[in-house]
Amino acid sequence: MCGIAGIVSRRRIDSGLLQRMAGAIAHRGPDDEGLWVDAEANVGLAHRRLSIVDLSPQGHQPMLSADGRFVLDYNGEIYNHAALRKTLEAKGQAPEGGWRGHSDTETLLQAIACWGLKAAVEQSVGMFAFALWDRKERVLSLVRDRFGEKPLYYGWAGNDFLFGSELKALRLHPDFNGEIDREALGTYAARTYVPAPKSIYRRIFKLEPASILSVPLEAALQPSTEPLKSEPYWSYRDVVRGGMANPISDEDEALEVLDAALDQAIAGQSMADVPVGAFLSGGIDSSTVCALYQRHSKRKIRTFTIAFEDAAFNEADYASEVARHLGTEHSEHLVTVREARDVIPLLPAIYDEPFADSSQIPTYLVSRFAREEVTVALTGDGGDELFAGYNRHFQAPRLWQRLKMVPKPLRAAAGASLGLLPQSLWQGAAGLLPARHRHLGGKANKALRLAGSAASFDDVYAAFLDEWSGEASPVSGWEGGQGALDLDLGGGAPDPLRIMYCDAVSYLPDDILCKVDRASMAVSLETRVPFLDHRVAEIAARIPLGLKIRGGEGKHILRQLLYRHVPRHHFERPKAGFAVPVGDWIKGPLRPWAEELLSPQRLAGEGFFNAEAVRRRWDDHLTGRRNSTNAIWAVLMFQAWLDSQSKPVQLAA
Incomplete structure (x- = not known):
């Protein structure tokens, strides 16, 4: 996994600025760095590398294609890249002179050179966000994976076009003005995250999942207040509609097909040239991933969970029971309340724009703990959206x-x-x-x-x-x-x-996957999501609702698959999220911090929030008249983020 950044300008590219932009996201790639500049076109690409596949210098980026036409600045993993190489070789399309190394970056680049960008991406199984500069056509293309596992921002600072894995890279440009988008802030207050294509900043946007944005050089140099039009290369809406039209109604058949698809995904995602493990919470999704992963492995897989002092929020015992049954090499870390609260000051820098899913705290803690032993961790994210897991x-x-x-x-x-x-x-x-x-x-x-x-x-x-x-x-x-x-x-x-679909195209990429990506990459840990292999998603779409929702609970078909490996009594309990009691903390030990951020004078002076409305919800929360944890946490996370900004910001008209 890596971090990418770049500039398109009418002026000569400042290599020092480009290097600083890459340095701002060094946590995403601490193993190597690289710059590439097209002095004639004034295009600069920067890369930070977390070495996962092909640890040698042959995987260095930005990478030039064998024919010299394309330059790739790539963040991600193509899990089927070995198969793609074989296809290229079988067609006589391997690079002239042979392959330089065995990185998936080189494979993807050669596939693009031979098949074209869209065809290469359509045949790729993986998670990715990348920039491709076509030196011949003078077109910059930005591409994001199907579900949005990997982030990619783009937009303008002054007249320069910028892109990057995280906003902190873009903010370093001297012309970045940090103007807050009022609509984005309003949506954030309502949903607790900023949905694509908006970002919190005006003139900066998120590339939407499953899309290619190709920008000719001159178009890139014309700043816009609206997102640019991208082209989809895959549609989850079409997948769900196709699944409705061609259902797998027999439960036994559905189980076999789902088992095979997940098996294939986990086999591909457990391959790496560095240590790999998995998060294990003891819930349905992570337990299924771990069970199938252990089935594949010739040795005990490494699993990780965190325990909490507060018994009401501690599910580590369930994870330990599952780990013992599967025979994994299990590691558990007891998190104190103080340790969890100490993460809060780090959140604005980790998430880079206002983000208020409070499970960001335990996600960071389990990522930090796992990183002590592994560089890659498989997760169970996506199971809820695909199999009706939310109440x-x-x-x-x-x-x-x-x-x-x-x-x-x-x-x-x-x-x-x-x-x-x-x-x-x-x-x-x-x-x-x-x-x-x-x-x-x-x-x-x-x-x-x-x-x-x-x-x-x-x-x-x-x-x-x-x-x-x-x-x-x-x-x-x-x-x-x-x-x-x-x-x-x-x-x-x-x-x-319909609401499962809605969650999969908004809540999943902009909340769940954002949460996991930023928390894990903050500690240089790559996370992989087997449920979001698009082949698994296409099978899940063919499984009818009656095999997902049964007896007043969701994920019926996934449970049946898991029960082949772990007895059902381990999971006979209500669904519980990955939660911490921030609502109680802000009324108790964190109240002085919250009161300072929610001061009526401060809110009125800054002008972003209506002080009377916020204080009314805050008072209701404090008195117990109304649980307003999510609404207040969103305001607090914005206020804390605002404090972290190195440049003054203002609200757009």
């Missing part, structure tokens, strides 16, 4: 099916009445639940109030994802809400499938 995938549609039978005037009246009930009543009911699930009281209250006035299920789901639904946005001068959700699968698609 909302089946509970929200079920609730709507019942409520829509009630005439809207009656629902509205009932919703209004529920809204008058004290929050303490809902929180009191939630108090009967385990500590990690006590937020559900507030969620139930919110869902019932919103369903009362909703005109459609889409309204219900949009409101569910909006931390400020039913209230004015806390962003000063912004009334646009969170923006549109992509629930479009065409006519006839059931609601659970």
Whole structure:
């Protein structure tokens, strides 16, 4: 895994600036660095390398193609690159003079030179974000993997076009002005992350997953306030629609096909020239990955988990039981409350733009722990989105099916009445639940109030994802809400499938995968995600909902696959996220820090947030009238991020 950055300019490329941009993301690639400049076109590419495949200098980047036409600045892994090499060789398309090394970078570059960019990417199985400079056509192409496992930003500073793996590289440009995008901030406040193609900055964008952005030299030098038009090379919408049209309805057949696809993915992703391990939380997804990985390995695989002092948030015992059953070489690290809280000041630098999924804290801690022994770790991410793993995938549609039978005037009246009930009543009911699930009281209250006035299920789901639904946005001068959700699968698609699709194209890349990428790369650990091998996703799409949701819980088919390897009694418990009690911390030991960031005078003076709205939610949280952990954590993470900026920023009009 690596870090990339680059500049296109009308001026001579400043190699010192290019090197500093690469240095800002050195954590993504501590093993090597490289610069390449096209002095005639004023194009500069920079690379930081984390050596995973072909540790020799033959994998050095940026890499020039054998014919001299293309230059590749690449971050990622092509898991089928050995097969691609064989195909090239069989067609007589190996580089003249032979291969320089055995890196996947060289394979990808030769495939592009022989087959064209789109065809090469379509045949690649992997995760990647890269820049390709075509010296002949004078076109810069930016490419991102199918689900967005690897990040790629682009945009303008002054008149220069920039790109990079992380925003901190772009911010080093002397003309970078750091103007905050008001719409992006409003969406962030609602969802707790900034969805692509926006970034927190105006004129800086995220390349969307599964797309190629090809920019001729002159077009790159014309700054825009809107994202440039990219071309998709793969469509998850088409995959899901195709799966609906060609389902695998027999459970035994579905199990066999899914087993084979995951087996193939894990076999490819467990290969490296450095030590490889896996995260093991004791849940369905990570346990399935570890079980199939151990089946492949001739030796004990290395698995990693973290334990917490607070028993309500500690699931390490479940992970240990699974590890013992599978026979892995298991490592566990006990995290103290202080150690977890000490991560919080690091978060603005790690995440580089406001990001408020509080599971970022344990994700960083387990990554740091695993990095002591391995350079690559397999994860179970993606299982929830592909196999209906979130409670909302089946509970929200079920609730709507019942409520829509009630005439809207009656629902509205009932919703209004529920809204008058004290929050303490809902929180009191939630108090009967385990500590990690006590937020559900507030969620139930919110869902019932919103369903009362909703005109459609889409309204219900949009409101569910909006931390400020039913209230004015806390962003000063912004009334646009969170923006549109992509629930479009065409006519006839059931609601659970539509929201699974929506989660897979937004929440997954912009929250889950962003969280894991930044946390792991901050400690120079490469994470790999077998569930997001696109061949696995295509099989998952063919498995009908009835084999995913059954008996009031999701991931039925995945559970059946796992039970072939680990007895089901290890998993007979409610789903639990990778959580830490930040809602309690900010009311307790972190309250002085929070109060300083949420000072009415400070909020009013900065002008980003409406001080009255934020303080109202903060006071409700402190008094227990309303659990506002997510909404307040988002504001706190923005405020902490704002403090970390080396240059002053302002809110766009």
